[in-house]
Amino acid sequence: MEASTPASTRWPVIAKDVTADTVTPNLLDYDRACATFSWDDERLALGGLPEGGVNIAYEAVDRHAKSERAGRDALRFVRADGSILSRSYAALADDSDRFASLLRSLGVQRGERVFSLLGRSPALYTAVLGTLKHGAVFCPLFSAFGPEPVRQRLELGAASVLVTTRTLYRRKVAALRSELPALRHVLLIDADGEPERDTLDLEALIAEAPPYGAIAAMQPEDMALLHFTSGTTGRPKGAVHVHDAVTAHYATGRFALDLHPDDVYWCTADPGWVTGTSYGIIAPLVHGVTTVVDEEDMDAERWYRILAEQKVTVWYTAPTALRMLMKAGAARAKAHDLSSLRFVASVGEPLNPEVVVWGQEAFGHPIHDNWWQTETGGIMISNYLSMDIRPGSMGRPLPGIEAAIVARDDTGAPVVRAGHVELVSDPDTMGELALRAGWPSMFRGYLNEEERYRKCFAGGWYLTGDLARRDEDGYYWFVGRGDDVIKSSGHLIGPFEVESSLMEHDAVAEAGVIGVPDSVAGEVVKAFVELKPGFEASDALRLDIIGFARKRLGAAVAPRELEFTPALPKTRSGKILRRLLKARALGLPEGDTSTLEAGR
Amino acid sequence: MNEHEARAAVLAAIHEVAPDVNTERLDANSRLRQDLELDSLDFLRLLENLAQSTGVSTPEEDYADLTSVQRLIHYIAAHS
Numbered sequence: 001m002e003a004s005t006p007a008s009t010r011w012p013v014i015a016k017d018v019t020a021d022t023v024t025p026n027l028l029d030y031d032r033a034c035a036t037f038s039w040d041d042e043r044l045a046l047g048g049l050p051e052g053g054v055n056i057a058y059e060a061v062d063r064h065a066k067s068e069r070a071g072r073d074a075l076r077f078v079r080a081d082g083s084i085l086s087r088s089y090a091a092l093a094d095d096s097d098r099f100a101s102l103l104r105s106l107g108v109q110r111g112e113r114v115f116s117l118l119g120r121s122p123a124l125y126t127a128v129l130g131t132l133k134h135g136a137v138f139c140p141l142f143s144a145f146g147p148e149p150v151r152q153r154l155e156l157g158a159a160s161v162l163v164t165t166r167t168l169y170r171r172k173v174a175a176l177r178s179e180l181p182a183l184r185h186v187l188l189i190d191a192d193g194e195p196e197r198d199t200l201d202l203e204a205l206i207a208e209a210p211p212y213g214a215i216a217a218m219q220p221e222d223m224a225l226l227h228f229t230s231g232t233t234g235r236p237k238g239a240v241h242v243h244d245a246v247t248a249h250y251a252t253g254r255f256a257l258d259l260h261p262d263d264v265y266w267c268t269a270d271p272g273w274v275t276g277t278s279y280g281i282i283a284p285l286v287h288g289v290t291t292v293v294d295e296e297d298m299d300a301e302r303w304y305r306i307l308a309e310q311k312v313t314v315w316y317t318a319p320t321a322l323r324m325l326m327k328a329g330a331a332r333a334k335a336h337d338l339s340s341l342r343f344v345a346s347v348g349e350p351l352n353p354e355v356v357v358w359g360q361e362a363f364g365h366p367i368h369d370n371w372w373q374t375e376t377g378g379i380m381i382s383n384y385l386s387m388d389i390r391p392g393s394m395g396r397p398l399p400g401i402e403a404a405i406v407a408r409d410d411t412g413a414p415v416v417r418a419g420h421v422e423l424v425s426d427p428d429t430m431g432e433l434a435l436r437a438g439w440p441s442m443f444r445g446y447l448n449e450e451e452r453y454r455k456c457f458a459g460g461w462y463l464t465g466d467l468a469r470r471d472e473d474g475y476y477w478f479v480g481r482g483d484d485v486i487k488s489s490g491h492l493i494g495p496f497e498v499e500s501s502l503m504e505h506d507a508v509a510e511a512g513v514i515g516v517p518d519s520v521a522g523e524v525v526k527a528f529v530e531l532k533p534g535f536e537a538s539d540a541l542r543l544d545i546i547g548f549a550r551k552r553l554g555a556a557v558a559p560r561e562l563e564f565t566p567a568l569p570k571t572r573s574g575k576i577l578r579r580l581l582k583a584r585a586l587g588l589p590e591g592d593t594s595t596l597e598a599g600r
Numbered sequence: 601m602n603e604h605e606a607r608a609a610v611l612a613a614i615h616e617v618a619p620d621v622n623t624e625r626l627d628a629n630s631r632l633r634q635d636l637e638l639d640s641l642d643f644l645r646l647l648e649n650l651a652q653s654t655g656v657s658t659p660e661e662d663y664a665d666l667t668s669v670q671r672l673i674h675y676i677a678a679h680s
Contacts, residue, residue, distance in 0.1 A: 144639055297633055298640055299664045324640070328660040489641065521641050547619030555618070555639045 011353040011391035014366045018386045023342060025385040027255045030396065037399035039440055042251045043244075046286070053217025056224055056246045057096060057132035060285035062215065065093035069261075073290040075125055076264075078306055080296050085122065089288070092129065095122075099130025101209040102202075103161070106185050110135035110216060113157050113226060116271075117141045117150060117164040117172065120280075120293050123189040123202065124271055127163045128281055132224055132243075135216030136161075139226035139238070142272030142491070146554030147172045148501055149236070153228050154180055157238050157447060161185045169196060220244035220440075226447060227274045229374035230494030232483040238447035239374045245278075246286060248378040248400075248441035253283035255398055256370055256382040257314055258343050266292040266306070267316040273491060274374045275347055278441070279316055283378075289314075300328040304336040311340035318348040320489040322355050322367060323520050333362035343385055345370060348490025349522045350478040353391030369394050371478065373464060374492070375456070377441025381476050393475040394468075402436035405429065405470055406463065412482060414458055421459040427472035430479050434461040484578040486515030488523050493557055495578060501552045502527055502559075505545050507535040512568045512576040513559060516585050527559035528581050530568050537564035601654060601680035606673045613649040614669070617642050628670040636669075646672075656680050 018025050027033050047063075048054045064070065070090040077085040087095065103114065114131040116138070118124045124140070131138040139157050141150060150172050154162065159182060164173065166188050173186065177198060191201035218224070225241040253259045257279070265284045269275035284291040292310045296302060298321050307315065325333070344359055344367045351369040359367035370382035371394040381403060383395035397403040405424040407415040408431055415422040424431040435442075437460055446453045456463055467479040486493040495513040502511035510530040515523030529545060531537060542562050549558035569580040583590045601609070611623040614636070621636050632638045638646065643663070650672075651657045656679045658666070666672050 144637070300660055301664050320640075324644075332660070518641075520644060524641065543615065543619035547621075550618060550620040555637060555642055560641070560645070 011357065014357070014360070014389040014391065016386055016388050021342070021385075023258075023260055026258050026260070027384050027399070028386050030384065030387055033255065033399045034397075037251075039247055039251075039400055042247045042400075046247065046250055049215075049217050051214065051217060054220050054243045054246070055132060055135075055215055055218050056243050056249075056282060057129045058215060059246050059250070060282055061089060061093045061096060061129055064089040064285075064288045069288050072288070074285060075122070076290055076292050076310065077120075077122055078292065078294045078296070078310070082305075087122065087125075092125070092285075095126040095206075096129035096133055097212040097215075098206045098209040099126050100133035100215065101212040102205050103130065103134045103136060104212070105205075105209065106161070108134065108136055108160055108185075111137060111223060112160040113137045113139055114161040114163065115139045115141055115154060115157065115159040117143055117145075117162060117168050118189065118271075119143050119165075120271060120276075120295050121165075121189060123163065125281060125293075126206075128271070128277065133212060133215040135218055135222070137223050137226055138277075139228070140271050140273075140277055141228075142270060142554075142556065143168060144554050144556045145172070145272075146550065146552050146557065147176060148552040149497070149554065149557060151176045151179065152497075153236060153238075154183060156235060157226055157228070158182045161187065163187045163189065163202065165190050166196060169199060218243045221444070223444070225277060227277070227374045229274075230485060230492045230497060231452075232485055232494065233496045234452075234494075236494065236497065237449060237452060239274075239377075239443040240445045240447055241377050241441060242444055245377045245441035246282060248439055249278055249283040250286045251400060252379040252382075252398055252441075253279070253287050255384065256368075256379040257283065257316060257345060258385045259284060259287040259289055259314060261288050263287075263289040263313045264292060264311055264340070265289045265314045265316070266294075266310070266312045268294070268298070268303075268318065268321060269316070269348075269490075274377070275316075275318075275490075278378055298324065300325055300332055304333055304338070307338050307341060308336040313340050314343045314345075315341060316345045316347070318490045319346055319351045319355065320348065320521050322346060322351065322359075325362070326355055326358050327520075330358065330362040338363055341365065344368065345383075347372065347379070349487050350392070350394065356389060356391040366391070371395070371466075371476070373466075375443045375462070375464075376435065376439075377443060378439075380435055380439075390471075390475050393471070393477050395476065396474050397435075397476075401439060403470075403476065404434045404436070404461065405431035405468060406434045406458075406461065407431050408482075414463055416458050419459055421461055424470075428469050430467055430469045432482055433464045433466045433468040433476065435464065436460065437462050484514070486513070486523055486525055488515065488518070488525060489521045489556070491556060493525055498525060498527065498549065498553065498557060498559060499576070501549055502529065502545065504552070505548045507531050507541060508545060510568055510576070512578055512581045514578050514582045514585060516561065516582075524561065525557070525559040526561040526563070526585060528563050528565045528568060530565055601677055603673060603677045606654070606677035606680065609650060609654045610669060610673050610676060613646050613653060616649055617645045626669060628673065629668055631668045632666070632672070650676060654680050
């Protein structure tokens with residue numbers, strides 16, 4: 001067992017009193033909600049397809065399109081020039097129907113994978129919902145990925161269809177087409193009558209697509225979504241999610257985001273990552289609220305204007321963005337009428353207590369941090385509107401979710417005896433955060449990697465890889481990652497992927513990649529590089545290697561810092577000791593080095 | 601600092617932050633995000649870099665205007 005970390009006492013508890021709120025929170029009494037919760041009740045509240053079966057797209061769109069909510073704005077896009085494009089639930093149902101119909105006419109079968117490489121454009125939302133209606137599987141890719149991460153994911157996910165733009169296709173996919181034989185169709189959203197070679201004009205085809213008819217009646221355990229994530233070693237992992245996940249999207253949207261039918265909701269996450277899908281598309285649509293989508297990148301002034309002009313009531317954003325806003329100053333927020341805002345939440349990485357508290361000054365509301373992962377499919381641990389906040393804590397488990405702290409041995413592995421994991425019951429004692437397996441949005445596998453999937457579980461618990469502690473009142477506190485995965489701007493970056501790309505550079509013999517603290521992004525990627533004989537370390541070479549990596553991996557994944565080293569520290573078995581690189585980079589004690597390779 | 605010097609400083613800063621960009625043959629009308637594919641962290645680093653090399657520190661409210669290489673050059677020239 002590892003030493004306990006003293007509880008943070010510097011930040012006073014933010015006490016909540018919701019009696020004066022005009023909107024009654026969905027979760028008023030945490031203990032009672034946990035005691036009475038059942039997933040089956042949540043499934044009943046949604047109901048499924050009238051003819052039987054389930055489909056996320058039905059719950060998200062068609063159900064509302066057939067109700068008195070049909071004319072309500074489902075999506076409200078803020079375009080680059082600030083103009084607004086609204087799509088009602090009825091229009092979104094029709095658009096997605098046509099997309100489903102197009103997939104059928106292209107011969108796409110149930111279970112086949114439709115990928116997107118897009119920014120937050122209207123076509124993306126149509127594609128997600130249309131794919132689900134057809135019973136195919138949707139996999140979004142982050143549009144800032146370079147060609148290499150794109151190729152790898154299209155290949156691992158066996159993409160049959162890719163929806164993208166002309167520019168992104170030219171930059172990142174066209175040259176790889178011959179390496180991707182499974183990719184039968186590339187649909188360009190902006191072909192404008194002149195698709196590139198081997199691509200199709202999405203808009204023209206959609207316009208001709210006949211009505212789809214009855215949407216696919218799926219089984220709850222049928223695959224719906226595929227989200228790639230990164231581990232310490234090896235290739236990216238495709239986390240498989242099923243149609244029943246919508247049950248969790250619904251329940252967590254209700255409790256953790258407090259969504260009410262009249263809300264105007266804005267999730268700033270990019271749909272290339274799981275938050276942008278689960279909470280940027282599915283959860284708000286299932287709740288029938290109006291979702292604001294900003295097609296542009298973050299800019300403080302623009303964001304405040306959107307919050308004010310769109311009268312956003314519930315806002316779900318990320319620590320990196322909040323830290324940038326905090327840097328710009330609370331006065332900027334106060335210059336706008338943010339009086340509609342009633343709930344602010346954050347996810348992606350632990351939110352510093354300073355920012356939680358700053359929310360009160362800037363928005364009149366503290367920021368509610370919550371915790372989850374690609375694998376969990378939905379929010380698992382959260383701060384709630386009605387619950388006192390302990391700044392710096394991720395909050396308490398959602399109703400229906402059982403969390404625990406699992407003891408770790410000296411090597412960092414979970415302690416398992418006779419098939420049972422040893423749970424830590426003492427408060428404020430660090431261990432690995434674990435969740436009792438079996439909630440609806442839990443991943444059902446890593447695509448084609450059964451062994452890797454099984455390793456995530458022990459004794460009926462999903463082991464999250466995050467280190468945490470629980471205080472005596474049941475609030476969870478994030479401590480750190482249990483592995484070498486880097487978290488930059490809320491995105492997980494696998495060091496191995498970056499190292500592999502660096503080693504393709506002519507001058508690089510070996511590379512070790514870690515995350516170093518950054519005041520805005522949480523962490524940024526830093527590479528330590530050992531050069532091949534005959535190459536001299538220089539500033540020009542440093543920039544050349546960084547540029548090389550950016551071209552392959554994209555800005556979000558490539559190292560932002562690079563240092564040459566005569567020899568990387570390694571274990572006797574030859575594994576790079578990233579832990580030691582990190583200790584050196586941060587000037588920390590290097591700890592036990594007894595497994596170091598001799599002579600290094 | 602005149603336009604010429606500002607241009608040299610901006611190109612040097614872009615090269616440092618995003619060495620994948622060919623600054624020798626850079627169209628000044630290139631947009632930082634869409635064309636050069638700088639992300640928001642790159643952008644912040646670019647401004648930090650320019651603050652060091654030119655002494656021009658950019659208040660946050662001016663960020664939104666600095667969308668292209670040319671606009672950044674003008675800005676640095678005007679504020680140095």
